[in-house]
Amino acid sequence: MKxxxxxxxxxxxxxxxxxxxxxxxxxxxxxxxxxATGDIxxxxxxxxxxxxxxxxxxxxINTHAVxxxxxxxxxxxxxxxxxxxxxxxxxxxxxxxxxxxxMVPFQAGQAPYDIVFGFSNFINDxxxxxxxxxxxxxxxxxxxxxxPSHIGIASWDGVMYQFPVDGDRHYxxxxxxxxxxxxxxxxxxxxxxxxxxxxxxxxEYGEIAKFFNGWDWDxxxxxxxxxxxxxxxxxxxxAAFYSRSAAYSKNPKxxxxxxxxxxxxxxxINNPGFVEALTDWVAATKYVPPxxxxxxLGDEIGSFGGGQTLFSFSWDDAFVAAMQPDSPINNKVxxxxxxxAMKVWNRSTNSWDQGFNQAPFFVWxxxxxxxxxxxxxxxxxxxxxxxxxxxxxxxxxxxxRFGVNPxxxxxxxxxxxxxxGWDKDIAQSYVDTLAQMEESKNRVFPLRVPGTFEFNAALxxxxxxxxxxxxxxxxxLDEAAKQWEDILNRVGKDNVRKAYAVGVAMEDNKL
Amino acid sequence: xxxxHKYIFLFPGLFVLIGILIFPIIFTIRLxxxxxxxxxxxxxxxxxxxxxxxxxxxxxxxxSFFRLSFLSVSTVILQYIIGFALALxxxxxxxxxxxxxxxxxxxxxxxxxxxxxxxxxxxxxSLGPVNDLLGHIGIGPILWLSDPVIAKFTVIIVEVWxxxxxxxxxxxxxxxSLPKEPFLAAAIDxxxxxxxxxxxxxxxxxxxxxxxxxxxxxxxxxxxxxxxxLTSGGPGTATETSSFYIYIKGLREFQMGYAATLSxxxxxxxxxxLTIIAKVxxxxxxxx
Numbered sequence: 127m128k129x130x131x132x133x134x135x136x137x138x139x140x141x142x143x144x145x146x147x148x149x150x151x152x153x154x155x156x157x158x159x160x161x162a163t164g165d166i167x168x169x170x171x172x173x174x175x176x177x178x179x180x181x182x183x184x185x186x187i188n189t190h191a192v193x194x195x196x197x198x199x200x201x202x203x204x205x206x207x208x209x210x211x212x213x214x215x216x217x218x219x220x221x222x223x224x225x226x227x228x229m230v231p232f233q234a235g236q237a238p239y240d241i242v243f244g245f246s247n248f249i250n251d252x253x254x255x256x257x258x259x260x261x262x263x264x265x266x267x268x269x270x271x272x273x274p275s276h277i278g279i280a281s282w283d284g285v286m287y288q289f290p291v292d293g294d295r296h297y298x299x300x301x302x303x304x305x306x307x308x309x310x311x312x313x314x315x316x317x318x319x320x321x322x323x324x325x326x327x328x329x330e331y332g333e334i335a336k337f338f339n340g341w342d343w344d345x346x347x348x349x350x351x352x353x354x355x356x357x358x359x360x361x362x363x364x365a366a367f368y369s370r371s372a373a374y375s376k377n378p379k380x381x382x383x384x385x386x387x388x389x390x391x392x393x394x395i396n397n398p399g400f401v402e403a404l405t406d407w408v409a410a411t412k413y414v415p416p417x418x419x420x421x422x423l424g425d426e427i428g429s430f431g432g433g434q435t436l437f438s439f440s441w442d443d444a445f446v447a448a449m450q451p452d453s454p455i456n457n458k459v460x461x462x463x464x465x466x467a468m469k470v471w472n473r474s475t476n477s478w479d480q481g482f483n484q485a486p487f488f489v490w491x492x493x494x495x496x497x498x499x500x501x502x503x504x505x506x507x508x509x510x511x512x513x514x515x516x517x518x519x520x521x522x523x524x525x526x527r528f529g530v531n532p533x534x535x536x537x538x539x540x541x542x543x544x545x546x547g548w549d550k551d552i553a554q555s556y557v558d559t560l561a562q563m564e565e566s567k568n569r570v571f572p573l574r575v576p577g578t579f580e581f582n583a584a585l586x587x588x589x590x591x592x593x594x595x596x597x598x599x600x601x602x603l604d605e606a607a608k609q610w611e612d613i614l615n616r617v618g619k620d621n622v623r624k625a626y627a628v629g630v631a632m633e634d635n636k637l
Numbered sequence: 638x639x640x641x642h643k644y645i646f647l648f649p650g651l652f653v654l655i656g657i658l659i660f661p662i663i664f665t666i667r668l669x670x671x672x673x674x675x676x677x678x679x680x681x682x683x684x685x686x687x688x689x690x691x692x693x694x695x696x697x698x699x700x701s702f703f704r705l706s707f708l709s710v711s712t713v714i715l716q717y718i719i720g721f722a723l724a725l726x727x728x729x730x731x732x733x734x735x736x737x738x739x740x741x742x743x744x745x746x747x748x749x750x751x752x753x754x755x756x757x758x759x760x761x762x763s764l765g766p767v768n769d770l771l772g773h774i775g776i777g778p779i780l781w782l783s784d785p786v787i788a789k790f791t792v793i794i795v796e797v798w799x800x801x802x803x804x805x806x807x808x809x810x811x812x813x814s815l816p817k818e819p820f821l822a823a824a825i826d827x828x829x830x831x832x833x834x835x836x837x838x839x840x841x842x843x844x845x846x847x848x849x850x851x852x853x854x855x856x857x858x859x860x861x862x863x864x865x866x867l868t869s870g871g872p873g874t875a876t877e878t879s880s881f882y883i884y885i886k887g888l889r890e891f892q893m894g895y896a897a898t899l900s901x902x903x904x905x906x907x908x909x910x911l912t913i914i915a916k917v918x919x920x921x922x923x924x925x
Contacts, residue, residue: 226888233678251675359871417762419783576676580890594785594873
């Protein structure tokens, strides 16, 4: 009897231990995208999806252009179709048109797309047209690992409208092989009298970038440049500007709003803090690659990831792209928090507070929801759940061009990244950077108010005029502030205040 | 005979006209009197508020309109000059005439968006071949797309390249349809080639030229795809044209009511200005 018991225990244990691997073998043969992990058991795993039957049904998705988010959408659509028998139509749309492409049919009461991709800050405008994520998905294991901040990002008033597929924040990327190079440090010290190190402030960032601009510092026979930044109007450049502004304008001593003064709803974007940031940014046009003033996100990723610049700051994509095995700067990059500033504007005293200040910008990221009018809601949520299942997520976050970035607790472990070939210290600095941002108490979150697009577009237009030399930084931001006042009057100050208060509460660590 | 029943035959055409022309215009006018946007998704009535905003508080629209005027007039003038020169060249008996006629038409047959993407790659300041070639002879890098002034000329280059063949085609058709007698008379009088062009060819071509210029001006005033792909209206707003601005307001910022106001105002301005231009050109180019 004892022998039988022992044998049974051994058999059951073997089945339990090796069953995930059995799935892995079975599904990764068919879907090489997940070859590193195989299928990982869960409610929306390959195994689970293969049991669904959506034959004869069509799922329509509007997503971003290839590759950022567009490529994984299409890839997972193809996989989903194979597994479930569904027909999945994927439409690719440029970033600037994602909002309207969904809003026009939303407002007309139609649902040409079951699933719409956009940015997480569209939530306030979109939520009335989106189906809340059903309880069974919110409560499933895969969702339990999503960080609280990203659950908050996907939700409004406690209701989840956007299915978490991505998590974003802006941080600094730099060429570790240059900054840590003793010869370069010596050269920099000799010529400037200063230490070469990871820049602590935007001024230092500018000084170092200027020094390394326009000469071949990596010996590849090509000129390299100081910095690659998203400066192209209408291509998320407003986010880059907010990143540069946070250190000068997000004062922990003056809670109650970064973009507006919550009490009066007076726009703050033309205060001396923002003006200082824009002045720095105008100076940055001198140390970006030729044509850098027209760089969109894709150009920035390609430029830094291709080894053309010393610095870059924006989403994770450029960093992950740089760390891919085929990258010329694989394992030669480092991550750090966005630079700070040695002064920060105090709107209460109307003066500068001297001292170091740093404020991470949680720019958030790609968001996706299911149209309330969709006739295929169940299939749509299953697709999204499948998109973000553990196996797909693990594979997606390692491919820079996919634009899928960490938003799960597991992603903040260095092992996840060393497994895909990153050097240990780089992986550690990366996850430390992300973790420090999560822990910061002086964070900035993007606008999530009615008319978000109008506010950001007005700011982007004004900032781009300053970058192009059409207006001075002060005049440009005065113009933007005036337009923000007009938008406020059109939308209604109270409407905006009510929505803005939610973001302010997060910034002031009250949520 | 009673021919009243003949009007029945007009109805299909009339319905189509109402459907594709009259209804959209009336709808646009109605939309322009509403505040439809992302947060007020309804066709409410706000009177002429949008028009007041346009005429008192939107210098960006007027700047984009004057920029458009500059771009469209300059591109059409260049297209006319180059197109006329090319048409004159293949109008004569030259070798490989048919070959050249086909070659000159190729740009027009390509897809504007795709060709603009290719031009953008050519003009890419750090990775494009144009600056690379110029670099070999010690020039540049030229900021083709990121200098506010040069970017305008880059747009002009692409537009001229794309649409000169259209002008060439119209003018060549015109040249081929000209009567031979005036040229024979000029030849008998011993007129030089230059005088023949100035006193015979050009005046005879005037009606066709006016038609070609007006057609191209109408098209050029809608310039959108080139700007969208090449510069996105940038740097800053340096290459932003009226149609691109209307697109931004309507489909990016989702201010549908205000975008309709801009569209209708733009339509009225274009009808008036093109009518005036046609009259002026007729007066200048066609002598009694």
